[in-house]
Amino acid sequence: MDNRILQTILNNIDDPGLRKTLSNVAGGNIVAQVRCLKCKKVIAHVYHDGQIIEVKNSDKSGCLSSRKRFDGYMGFSCRCGNWSIQSKQEQGIMGPDMPSKEDLQKIAARVEQNPSHYTKENGATEVDGFVIEDFKE
Numbered sequence: 001m002d003n004r005i006l007q008t009i010l011n012n013i014d015d016p017g018l019r020k021t022l023s024n025v026a027g028g029n030i031v032a033q034v035r036c037l038k039c040k041k042v043i044a045h046v047y048h049d050g051q052i053i054e055v056k057n058s059d060k061s062g063c064l065s066s067r068k069r070f071d072g073y074m075g076f077s078c079r080c081g082n083w084s085i086q087s088k089q090e091q092g093i094m095g096p097d098m099p100s101k102e103d104l105q106k107i108a109a110r111v112e113q114n115p116s117h118y119t120k121e122n123g124a125t126e127v128d129g130f131v132i133e134d135f136k137e
């Protein structure tokens with residue numbers, strides 16, 4: 001598409017937040033979105049540099065936190081209560097504090113014995129109640 005036409009379309013969007021988001025999508029800055037399967041909403045955007053920025057739908061829908069888990073997949077916490085911050089290998093070992101060396105060794109052994117396998121289908125990866133949906137180039 002002609003960039004001038006695209007820019008005109010974007011300039012016609014009244015909501016400044018939506019205009020900025022769509023400009024980031026059009027410019028390739030946002031590469032994926034995160035959908036919560038409990039509240040069914042898009043709760044975050046993933047930027048090309050890996051940053052995850054909340055899309056707050058309401059007090060009960062939006063990304064409260066995210067982290068790269070030790071099983072290699074991203075975990076999320078949604079305002080609706082849906083939660084995948086810890087992988088199954090971390091649960092029962094990781095607490096709210098920094099894990100100890102022994103904790104990390106236990107988690108590493110669990111990941112080695114029973115690695116997580118989530119596959120991408122049509123650009124979407126479902127992990128423990130959340131879907132990361134890639135935007136097409």
Ligand SMILES: [Zn+2]
Nearest residue numbers: 036039078080
């Ligand atoms: Zn949710």
